[in-house]
Amino acid sequence: MFDELSDLYQQVILDHSKSPRNFRPLEQPSRTAQGHNPLCGDNITLYVRLEGDVIADITFQGSGCAISRASASLLTESLKGRRLAEVKPLFDRIHEMVTTGQVGDGDLGKLAVFAGVHKFPARVKCAILPWHAALAAVEGKGAPVSTETVNP
Amino acid sequence: MPSFDQIRSDFPILDQQVNGRPLIYFDNAATSQKPLAVIEALDAYYRRDNANVHRGIHELSNRATQAYEGARARAARFLNARAPEEIVWTRGTTEAINLVANTWGVANLKPGDRILLTEMEHHSNLVPWQMLAQHTGAKLSFLPVTGDEGLLDVGQLDELLTPAVKLFAFTHVSNTLGTVNPVAELCQRARAVGAVTLVDAAQSAGHLTVDVQALGCDFLVFSGHKICGPTGIGVLYGRRELLEAMPPWQGGGDMISSVDYYESRWNTVPHKFEAGTPDIAGAIGLHAAMDYLDRLGRDRIFAHDRELARLAYEELSRLKGIRLFGPKTGRGGLVSFLLEDVHAHDIVTVADQFGVALRGGHHCNQPLMKKLGVVSTARASFYFYNTAAEVTRFIEVMREIQKFFGV
Known part of the structure; x- marks a missing residue:
């Protein structure tokens, strides 16, 4: 298979898209947020349970492509146990990575698999959609966020 | 051949x-790709003949006007319209539908009237009618599509095509399903209740013979770029009586016959609907595309x-x-x-x-x-x-x- 394709669809991404983790609603979530990509119709809903300012549990539901499902799945794994204040800096790093391919300082762990996305400009929105939803959940925004009303 | x-x-x-x-x-x-014949027609126009159309006295303006109006006559033949005056240039299918909604629609629809569409319409043949309905108080109805097979449920026309329906707008060929709709039959049914018809020929005009007289439609629209022509040019065909009765849409140069400070008189059709310098090169390129397609058949x-x-x-x-x-x-x-x-x-x-x-x-x-x-x-x-x-x-x-x- 081609190099760029396997850069985009790394094994971790294929695995998470096929068997997404934390793919269920939460009963009585502290926060929920929706992300929507009107261009492709993809939709995700994030459910967050907070203990103080710590994300005690985070899950998602919705439909999307391999990239957005894997991104949401890995996001839930990554954010569980983090403090709310950590989400925005992490969002900024992910955003930088999927638009430029630069991973930056410090280990991003499994999230680094999305670096290949930057070679596919049409797919950046798929990878970043769940992160926009996470940001909205942190900020307590009730309204769905759209990939067309925020910068990709 | x-x-x-x-x-x-x-x-x-x-x-x-x-x-x-x-x-x-x-x-x-x-969108379709463009043959050399179209690329070269655009190139030749800009190299030799480029000037603004209509009212020009000089040679280049004469050439540009002749080529521009020649393309209109070609489009009339392409659709078997009765006369070139039944062809209005637009930017494409979408603008053509918006033109009809904003002129014929605004002049003819009132609260209680119905606009009948189908469930398979492209947003461009849906949203302008939603806007018109909001503006006039008319209501929308939809002829259903039968599941994944994607055929129109024509049996429901008896119920849906009531005398309240003033317009029936539908696609010739579905851009998602590939369905080829029975246009002549639908037009005939609409005519029987006095409804005006608009056919979205975006997916058909470049693929099959489209004869507006045989189809019996009142309006038919298509885009040049889907039929080997350039982007930015499209066609609104309208029956002449309808076009003549319609108010203009955009105001400006070319669409007037005389202008005073407080009022103006409109130009004749089709120029009444073509305010401003048109896409001259686009029309010329589309002419070459229509020639090309008809040479192939x-x-x-x-x-x-x-x-x-x-x-x-x-x-x-x-x-x-x-x-x-x-x-x-x-x-x-x-x-x-x-x-x-x-x-x-x-x-x-x-x-x-x-x-x-x-x-x-x-x-x-x-x-x-x-x-x-x-x-x-x-x-x-x-x-x-x-x-x-x-x-x-x-x-x-x-x-x-x-x-x-x-x-």
């Missing part, structure tokens, strides 16, 4: 590698496109977990499908790496997608320069995609 395998070289863009593989362009329902083009679609449909239906949309037989030149457990955008991204250009998404058909219970489909759409060998290769690529995603 040239055969289809001889015309590949008329399209320089097709002779290239994409991602290291020979380009297979299967996104023709979005639109009936032959349709037979070729349909054969490729039939082949693709048959081969795709053998794939594991395939879901196909649109009629099993009698479809136009496109196939819409989904592979189980592979999202349409992933199909399109991977196909692109194999040099195959497809489209994935809602195809500007969001309500139809909701009805079918999907968020998107992948679509392969064909034109006369595509070949059976390309379809075979496309099917191989679909098998590779299933392997890649472990389906």
Whole structure:
């Protein structure tokens, strides 16, 4: 298979898209947020349970492509146990990575698999959609966020 | 008459590698490629004849005006309209529909009236009518589509096509399903209740013979870029009596016969609807495209496109977990499908790496997608320069995609 394709669809991404983790609603979530990509119709809903300012549990539901499902799945794994204040800096790093391919300082762990996305400009929105939803959940925004009303 | 395998070289863009593989362009329902005849017509116009049209006294303006109005006469022949005055240039299908909504619609619709559409309309033949309904108090109704097979449920016309229906607007060929609608029959049914008809020919005008008199429609619209012409030019055909009774839309130069500080008199049709300097080069390019298509023969083009679609449909239906949309037989030149457990955008991204250009998404058909219970489909759409060998290769690529995603 081609190099760029396997850069985009790394094994971790294929695995998470096929068997997404934390793919269920939460009963009585502290926060929920929706992300929507009107261009492709993809939709995700994030459910967050907070203990103080710590994300005690985070899950998602919705439909999307391999990239957005894997991104949401890995996001839930990554954010569980983090403090709310950590989400925005992490969002900024992910955003930088999927638009430029630069991973930056410090280990991003499994999230680094999305670096290949930057070679596919049409797919950046798929990878970043769940992160926009996470940001909205942190900020307590009730309204769905759209990939067309925020910068990709 | 040239055969289809001889015309590949008329399209320089097709002779290239994409991602290291020979380009297979299967996104023709979005836009078609342009033959040298069209590219050269644009080039020649800008090199030799460019000037503004109408009212010019000098030689170049005469040439530009003649070429521009010659293209209009050609478009009238292309559609078998009664006269060139029945052809209004627009930017494309979308603008043509908006023009009718904003002129005929605003002048003729009132609260309680109905606008009948179908469930398979492109957003461009839906949203302008929603806006018109909001503006006038008219109501929308929809002729249903029968599930994945994608045929219009014509049996429901008895109930839906009431005397309150003032306009029935529908597509000739569905851009998502490939359905070819019985336009003449629908127009006749509409006429029986006194409803005006608008046919969206965006997916048909370049693929099959479209004869507005035989179809019996009042308005018919299409885009130049989908029929080998340039982007930015399109056609609104309107029956002359209707066009003459309609108020103008945009105001400005060319659409007036005389202007005073406080009021103006409108130009005759079709110029009444063409304010400002038009897309002269676009009309000239479209003229070349119409000549090109008719030299090939639109009936032959349709037979070729349909054969490729039939082949693709048959081969795709053998794939594991395939879901196909649109009629099993009698479809136009496109196939819409989904592979189980592979999202349409992933199909399109991977196909692109194999040099195959497809489209994935809602195809500007969001309500139809909701009805079918999907968020998107992948679509392969064909034109006369595509070949059976390309379809075979496309099917191989679909098998590779299933392997890649472990389906």
